Amino acid sequence: MEKALKEILGFIKKADNFLLTAHINADGDAYASVLAVAYLLEVWGKQYRIVFNDKQPEAKYSFMWGFEKVQSYSPEKDYNFQAAIALDVPSLNRIGDPAKLLPAREFCVKIDHHPQEEDFARYSLVNTRASSTSQLVYELISLSGIALNQELATLLFSGIMYDTGRFSFSNASLRAFQIAADLMRYQVQPSDIANHMFFDNSFQSMKIIGYGLEHMKSYLDGKLCVIYLPRDVSEEDSHSEIEELANYSVSIKNVEVGLFIRQVKPDFFKVSFRSKGRVNVNTIARALGGGGHNHAAGCRFRGDFQTLLSRLIEEVKNNL
Ligand SMILES: [Mn+2]
Structure with missing residues (x-):
């Protein structure tokens, strides 16, 4: 895993002007993992845009850092990306319309925990044993050397919490708990996060x-x-x-x-x-x-x- 992560970081360092995307009907892990990578790109001074297939951003994730950067795909917009990072998505089909914006395979990165379906990226980390894509992004960020803080830790924690069903599904592994515990050192508020993601339903x-x-x-x-x-x-x-x-x-x-x-x-x-x-x-x-x-x-x-x-x-x- 470390080798794949190092290759991904090496590629990100060299490239600029990224498309970030995830699966159709983006969920808590899709939002969190994409926004955490956006945070990394921000720190490294890279240009990027986040484009999802969904027509409307999902308001319950508006507590996350960078939420307002998420855009819906629009056929009228003039997109031009040198590189792309697709997170939490196993195939081009599952990306939906933003898949049309991907550059050639050698400029694409894939970070995912779904069973491998389509090998569309030259730089790829697919680990089905990871609880969530956010868990893999935690490993990426740890290796990148950028410092964790409350905003970033909240993103990663939220993604893991979402995909493990609040730490109750069979993917709530030792590693998932270790990472969650590490993230807790940055003033993450699990009950606030749970309220935003699960208990903020409309009547x-x-x-x-x-x-x-x-x-x-x-x-x-x-x-x-x-x-x-x-x-x-x-x-x-x-x-x-x-x-x-x-x-x-x-x-x-x-x-x-x-x-x-x-x-x-x-x-x-x-x-x-x-x-x-x-x-x-x-x-x-x-x-x-x-x-x-x-x-x-x-x-x-x-x-x-x-x-x-x-x-x-x-x-x-x-x-x-
Ligand atoms: Mn996921």
Whole structure:
């Protein structure tokens, strides 16, 4: 790992004018890892822009240093990047539109903890045992020699806290706790961070979550739980807060796989997969053109709901 990190730092030192990006529907780890690398670029006096696929920045991450630097991709803008750093994303497909802005492979860096899908970067650190991409960025920053401070430590801590489910998922490793403990020396406030990222939901979102729970269904002898939100319940602009339904879907006794299906357009659906550990939901999501981790993944589907549901039940059944 140290060799890959040194190569990445060497490349960053030489290059200028970077694109920073992450996966579609950027989450806490995507924001935190990208902004922490932006901090490093800032200290080193580099030019950079942060471009995400998402139309709207996610307000719950506005407590993070550099949040206001995050831009949405726009086809009208005149982009020109000499180098790119893609974080927390395994493929060009998962970057979405900003993938169009990437320079040639030899000028690209990838830092990620998802299973390797596409080798699009000459400088690459992919470690599936890392709890989060923010954990890998911590290692990068430690090696860079730049000093940690409260802002930077808060970013890294937030990313690790987010991806480990507040230090409770199976990826909450010894190393993740060691890093968290080290970061605590810089006046990080875990309860403030948790309040921003998890307990700042709107009244409306909580009612939508209530609808989802009331209408959830059980299949395969109680091993599969499905929560479905039709479009008229979750209005189109309604935010990531209701994604928490994915976590609820697997938080039930005897459930091995939980699915949260959201209708985005009449014939377009987003599916979030959760597993307690026995079933690899990354495999299932990939079979439907998506991807993610063994315990949490996602995909999109075009077609009708019944076809999607039958397909999902069949896939889960074959993987139980
Ligand atoms: Mn991540």
